[in-house]
Amino acid sequence: MKRFSIILALCPLLANAQNLKEFERKVTEFTLPNGLHFTVCERHEAPVISFHTYVNAGAVDDPEGKTGLAHMFEHMAFKGTPTIGTKNWALEKKALEEVERAYDVLEAARNEERNKPDADRTRIPQLEAALKAAIEKASSYVEPNLYPRIIEESGGVGLNAGTAEDSTEYFYNLPENKMELWFLLESARFLHPVFRDFYKERDVVREERRMRTESDPQGKLMETFQATAIMAHPYRRPPVGWASDIENLRMGDAEAFFNKYYVPGNINIAIVGDVKPAEVRRLAEKYFGPIAKKPLPSPVVTVEPPQDGPKMAQVESPSQPIEFIGYKRPDQHDKDDAVFDVISGILSSGRTGLLYRELVRDQKLALAAGADAAFPGTKYPGLFLFYLVPSLGKTLPENEKAFYGVIDRLRKDPIDAQTLARVKTKTRANLIRQLDSNSGLARLLTSAYANYGDWRKIFTDLEDVEKVTAQDVQRVANQYFTDKSRTSGFLFQGAQK
């Protein structure tokens, strides 16, 4: 284990180093024999605890033709266990098997139909009805939403989960006296997952896609932009999945995904709040110990080929214009990772960010303009993303011109010392402010551990940022912000009836 004093030396400008030293004294960590890692941070200010489970698998791991699967499993993780959420597991289990059998028969018939167009036309509707009946039968054994209900009635707040390209995360907060309940419920859903109401939940997910993507112009643009910018790597696909993929996901797919990716060594958990570390360890061993050790899944093998020229995507929409511009960038382990963060700070942080100053404040071209240092994930090479939102009466070309002017200056002239110092100070202060909330801290701890193998990366990141020079900024801007590796995507108001 590294000594924390090293970290202290690395952030000499921090207002009160003493506080951070105390902070490290509060953190303990351990790994169960099956590989599941826990990070615990004691904070006794209030009798509450935040729990954060980070699964190091996400939409990027969806099999081809089954996009949306990681997200679909995330939904299933709220369905309960063989003892929670059922009126009679033995009968429900049989009924669930019956659903799969009915679905298999239907799929087989559909496949035959494809080859023999003159087959019996009544057969498929009958099989569809049979499937529907089987689903309803299985559903009749369900005590709907009991799993989340137990959490909510036990005083759980902030109960949710999220599926990103790189990760799937589950989180909520409980009063400290209910800690054991979290251990029981969280271990149970990963020890004994059930796939009840899978096909109904598939409809819910399909609605989620309608809401977030199909009925939201920005969502539509983002999806097209992503698929245009990235040619081969799975980062090209939307995390919620393509509509047709979602509509054909099967229960067995989710189960296979779970078996492959939800292995203990691929999961890490942070617990922050009014806890005693020894008690956490005892309960962790009791509840998560029984999960069998399994080999870690392989990472994505596809490597995005170099981009050989600028790309463009247009999405027709009656909405007001928006543009995304992305440049290819390396992954989070690249030596220049911190330089990208600093560039993002220079360009789009607060009212001193260059894009705000230039496009919003001085030229009055944009309602908003900003950057995201890594999109859509950080584990694999992706994009450095910019967005431009023109003001009323201003056009995208006017905005682009000003934007490229800002980028050109970043490439030509080294950034001034004051701006660089400001970005570094803000990075440190932002970290301190994030440490303020139990749940925010829990999330940071798990993601640092999953991506860098050490929660201290939260702090050593500051060291990397501190080292970034004006020359680094100029060099990286020149190396990566090139026309050749650029993709732009925008909404346009096309022909309207």
Place this chain on the structure above:
Amino acid sequence: MKNPGTAVNLVGGVFILAAALTAQTPSYKLLHYPALPELKLPHIESFTLPNGMQLYLLENHELPLVRGVALVRTGNLFDPPEKVGLATITGEVLRTGGTKSKTGDQLDEQLENLAASVETNIGESYGTASFSALKENTDEVLGVFKEVLTHPEFRQEKIDLSKDQIRSGISRRNDDPGGIAAREFASLLYGKDTPYGWNIEYATVDRIQRADLIDFYDRYFFPANIMLAATGDFSAPELRAKLEKLFADWTVRKPKVPPFPPVRKEAEPGVFLVTKTDVTQTTFRLGHLGSTLDDKDYPALQVMADILGSGFQSRLMQTVRTKLGYAYEISANWGANFDHPGLFEIGGSTKSANTVDAIKVSEQELEKMRTSEVTPDELETAKQAVMNSFVFNFDTPVKTLNRLLLYKYFDYPDDFLFRYQKAVAAVTRADVLRVAKERVNPKVLTVLAVGNPKDFGKPLSALGMPVKELDISIPEPKKETSQASAETLAAGKLLLQKVQEASGGAGKLAAIKDVSQHQQMQVAPTGGGLKADQWNRWIAPGTFRQDAKYPFGNVAVYFNGKSGWIVTPQGGGDLPPAQQKQVEGELFRLYIPLLLSDRNPDRKVNLAGDGVLEISDSSGNSVRITIDPKTGLPAKEEYQTLQSQGPPTATTQEFTAFHTVNGVQLPAKIAILQNGKPFAEVTVADAAINAGLKPEELSKKP
């Protein structure tokens, strides 16, 4: 315990494995929980400064930060109706416009160099000024905070920027269906002409000037009208002394701020539709006014709404989402505010084809709440959720401090939350049924659907109430009408009469009873490039019909000045309000009546420039006509049309190739430009005057 061996394993090993392991996990019901330690509420020091400002200080030494917020008794509820947006802009420019000694840009730099912030905002019923600083910069940041609060400069350039940003926001407000639903629902329930339901519009922003901001600030920003709370790594006595010294010279006194206007709204039940074609889902809301937080029934109402639609275990979630798979989002909420009723609303979104079913199911679930008692289990779950999560109301010092501040601001007892918790614990099943019966009224339910009605499957009228379509097109700012004086009006009339002369004479024009015209329209490639044939028929004074043949099918539109209809390949019906407004504009600009505007008492004909006429009417229609000095005939007309999304379109029509029909000069070619870019060319194939058209021919649907 079931025997896992009997299960037929078709799905995969996990089920058998799961069943076998089940025995090892104890039931959650067997867990015993120690009691939570008693809530230790932090000690908040409070003082009143000599100038009347109230202070609330709470030390918290965990992180090296100091934060604070000043609560100011003001709000956008005090916006003058013709200047809606004044409070919002004042709240923003208070900070961005800088202080007497420093510009806003200089403050940005100074604060961000310290990774600190000072921000201001005015919302519905309070204003805030807040600061956040690393401990060692506390004094410097407090200095800025004080200057912003006491000596703002409201520099013009930041007022312009703020107004510009707000206009841009208005132009985008119909892009997102969720935003439309929230806004229109509030407008329907509170009333669109009240401070609770109105919107900032181009016109109201345009009227706001720097003097208005200064007046607004002067009225509400004075020490006795402010409560300042701070928490963080400081010593309370020291900070108190510091603040007392800092604000010692701020001694302005003003009369007490009056109470906020009350909510006054007669219920307007019904089904309302907003048509949005670029979506696959319908966003819906149903509800009516809620109550205030101190309503004696509020605890029972909240429990009722929780059982109906809050959280995974709620009835709506179970039925609409989990059982039917109709929606990702579905919830109910009994809205309550400190000082005025919130909105009781059920809201969700569902695929277009399920619109009617999803709304019906929601209504049924609501009705069930009113007809039978909830189960003991449901009541217990709802109560337990409130009781057990109670501690999260106090888990950070900031929450505790902010809540206390709000209670003081709205004159609620300090222990209001504890009283509420007690009241929830006492709620019975009979109480829930009683409040559902007494306070939820399905007869005055307002239902709003934002979506694409052609995909609804069943029409909204299947809900059993008349459907009213809402026009959400964004009102354009009052056009800059030219200065009109008796002279320019007389000169305008004179010029128009010359145009009448050049067109064949006023007598001939006035004798026209009807016009029929067949024209071909070619849309520019950038506009989609489609071709169409159109047959226009007009009977004086105001009956109009257009039959058009487009590549996608035939469209007929009819309007008689009061009402009209439209028939498209997808079906037909009454003219929706947005389109009716468009047709009214077309009627206003019809060529022959336009040339005779001087005979219409509702119209003003003004000389707006050399050879330029501006004709307007009392409904807000207006058009500018440029007269060709050589021929004396109209060369072009310019006007604006509202769009359902985005800003109005500026349209120009250029008239050429005049020819004689029944002795009247009419243009045979019209070039249409939109926002300065070519949009379409219209060529008149043939035209007839006084062909004896009958009104009943025009009103007959195809």
